[in-house]
Each structure stands twice: as C-alpha cells, then as structure tokens.
Amino acid sequence: MAAVLRRGAKFISFGSSQLLPGGCKHGRTSTLSFFSSSNRNSSSSSKIKVDLDGSTGIAVVKFQSPPVNSMSLDFLTELSISLEKLELDKSCRGVILTSGQPKIFSAGLDILDMYGKNPEHYAEFWKSVQDIWLKLYSYSKITIAGINGSCPAGGCLMAMTCDYRIMADDPRYRIGLNETQLGIVAPFWFMDTIVNTVGHRTAELSLQFGLMYSPSDALKIGLVDQVVPEEKVLSTATETMTQFMAIPDHAREISKSMLRKPTVDRLLAFRDADTKNFVSFISKDSIQKSLGMYLTMLKQRKV
Numbered sequence: 001m002a003a004v005l006r007r008g009a010k011f012i013s014f015g016s017s018q019l020l021p022g023g024c025k026h027g028r029t030s031t032l033s034f035f036s037s038s039n040r041n042s043s044s045s046s047k048i049k050v051d052l053d054g055s056t057g058i059a060v061v062k063f064q065s066p067p068v069n070s071m072s073l074d075f076l077t078e079l080s081i082s083l084e085k086l087e088l089d090k091s092c093r094g095v096i097l098t099s100g101q102p103k104i105f106s107a108g109l110d111i112l113d114m115y116g117k118n119p120e121h122y123a124e125f126w127k128s129v130q131d132i133w134l135k136l137y138s139y140s141k142i143t144i145a146g147i148n149g150s151c152p153a154g155g156c157l158m159a160m161t162c163d164y165r166i167m168a169d170d171p172r173y174r175i176g177l178n179e180t181q182l183g184i185v186a187p188f189w190f191m192d193t194i195v196n197t198v199g200h201r202t203a204e205l206s207l208q209f210g211l212m213y214s215p216s217d218a219l220k221i222g223l224v225d226q227v228v229p230e231e232k233v234l235s236t237a238t239e240t241m242t243q244f245m246a247i248p249d250h251a252r253e254i255s256k257s258m259l260r261k262p263t264v265d266r267l268l269a270f271r272d273a274d275t276k277n278f279v280s281f282i283s284k285d286s287i288q289k290s291l292g293m294y295l296t297m298l299k300q301r302k303v
C-alpha cells in the first residue's frame with residue numbers, strides 16, 4: 001500500500017498527508033463555432049474541441065483548458081453542450097474523451113469553484129457536476145477514455161463513466177479518487193462508480209487512503225482496461241471503438257442501461273439532498289481552510 005501511495009514523481013506534502021503529483025452537424029450556439037469539410041465535422045469552444053469523422057462515426061472530444069483541464073463551471077457547461085449535440089447526431093456512434101494538454105487528462109473539479117464562493121455558486125457548480133456524471137453514465141453512445149495524462153478525483157470519475165479506459169504508459173501519470181487527501185469526501189455516487197468499476201474491497205482501500213495509481217497498478221485493479229504507449233492511446237481507442245461498433249447498437253445500449261440504471265436512479269432520487277449536503281459540507285470553515293491550504297501548496301510547489 002505504502003508503495004502505491006509513495007511511488008511516483010511529485011507528491012505534495014499537506015499536513016500529514018501526501019497528495020497527488022503532479023462535428024457536430026447541428027447548429028451553433030453563442031459559445032461554439034462550427035466548421036465542416038467533407039466527412040469531418042469539427043467544432044470548437046474555448047475549452048472543448050470536437051472532431052467527428054462522419055465516415056467512421058467516431059467523435060474525438062478533446063479537453064483544451066490549460067493549464068490542467070480542471071472542471072470549472074464553464075468547462076462542464078461546454079462539455080455538456082458538446083456531448084448533448086453528439087448524442088443527438090445520428091452520424092455519431094461513439095465518443096473518445098481525451099486531453100489536448102500535455103501530461104494531464106484532467107486535474108478534477110476546479111477547486112476555485114469550491115473555494116471562497118457563496119452557497120448559490122456552490123449549488124450551481126455541484127448541479128453541473130451531477131449533470132455531467134448523469135449524462136455520461138447513462139450516455140447512449142459508446143464512450144472510451146483516452147487517458148493521456150494524470151487523472152485525479154473528478155478526472156478519474158469522468159474516465160470511470162466511460163465504457164472503456166485506455167491509459168498512457170508513463171510512470172509519472174496517476175489515476176484515482178484522492179479526495180480524502182484533500183480533507184474532503186467523495187460523495188456516494190463517486191463511490192458507487194468506483195465500486196462498480198473495481199469492486200467493493202478495492203474501492204474501500206482506494207477511497208479511504210485516497211490512493212493514486214500508476215498506469216500499471218491501475219491496470220492490475222481494473223481501474224483502466226489497457227495501458228499502451230502514449231502515442232498509441234488514440235489509435236488504440238479507435239480500434240477498440242471499432243470492436244464495440246461491431247455489436248448492434250440497440251443490444252449494447254440496452255445492456256449498458258440495465259447495468260447502470262440502478263446507480264443512476266440512486267443519484268436522481270437523492271439529487272437535491274446531495275446538493276444540500278455538498279453546499280453545507282463545502283461551506284464549513286474547516287473545509288474551506290483545508291482547500292485554501294491545498295491551493296497554496298499547489299502554487300508553492302512550482303519550481
């Protein structure tokens with residue numbers, strides 16, 4: 001366990017803990033601009049780039065929110081719009097989520113959206129986190145995460161909503177739900193998602209320690225499905241997509257939905273209570289203090 005906790009390039013010291021190292025064819029909106037040529041349809045907003053290949057039915061959704069693709073309210077809104085458009089687009093059968101930023105898939109939820117704001121902001125932010133999870137966990141199209149960089153907390157959650165995960169084989173990269181190391185708690189639906197992915201016992205250890213796994217360790221526990229050289233992440237994702245596409249869509253979709261519906265329904269049933277819990281938890285002075293210290297550590301870690 002300690003080996004897993006300590007292995008890796010950069011860890012941040014925080015209190016007694018160690019932290020993570022480091023085409024749509026359809027319409028326009030005010031934040032998105034679309035352009036198309038032949039079979040490829042590309043759209044780009046400030047934080048999300050979508051490239052849909054009409055000949056294969058595969059869309060690549062690339063996060064392009066420097067420096068670390070943290071999931072801010074704006075990021076989540078733009079991603080949600082892109083996913084919704086793709087889900088409605090009959091020429092799209094599968095979506096690959098990946099990063100356009102070097103070394104980072106996503107740094108997880110944007111801590112600045114959870115720090116020093118008012119309760120209304122926290123509620124709006126949390127609803128958008130719930131929205132993206134609900135959308136992805138019940139997404140009708142095939143989803144594959146091409147994890148080409150580190151992937152903590154909310155980043156890991158997003159990868160776990162996908163049908164398949166391919167991670168770049170770089171020992172500096174880490175993936176996991178590290179919330180406890182920030183002094184915060186993963187909500188029940190984050191927990192459900194990891195239990196559904198790696199099983200209950202592994203999830204217990206993973207969540208309590210806030211473990212971050214190297215690609216090879218993540219493969220061992222089933223947190224990712226494949227580890228490949230970084231330059232092969234996208235081509236492997238495309239090959240895997242083709243295998244998924246060989247299955248009749250309706251049969252695959254219904255199977256996915258039957259497997260995931262109970263987990264989705266649990267959040268839907270407790271959504272308002274979950275939002276209230278989040279707002280009250282994150283507004284606590286002690287939690288704000290922890291997050292403030294964590295942000296300071298992140299900034300001081302710079303060389």
Ligand SMILES: CCCCC/C=C\C/C=C\CCC/C=C/C(=O)SCCNC(=O)CCNC(=O)[C@H](O)C(C)(C)COP(=O)(O)OP(=O)(O)OC[C@H]1O[C@@H](n2cnc3c(N)ncnc32)[C@H](O)[C@@H]1OP(=O)(O)O
Pocket residue numbers: 019020021022067068070103104106107108109110111112150152153154155178179182184185186187277278281282295298299301302
């Ligand atoms: C009582 C019952 C309660 C029940 C529960 C109820 C409610 C639940 C409550 C809360 C749940 C919250 C769930 C939270 C989920 C999350 O996702 S929290 C975010 C976790 N993420 C992290 O810990 C990652 C932190 N970042 C890093 O470790 C590194 O930045 C890195 C991603 C490995 C990248 O390293 P490197 O390339 O070296 O880049 P820098 O560290 O220099 O970072 C560059 C700048 O980016 C800023 N930054 C990094 N991560 C974030 C982030 N997540 N949010 C906002 N900003 C971030 C970093 O500060 C640098 O900023 P400056 O350039 O210095 O300004």
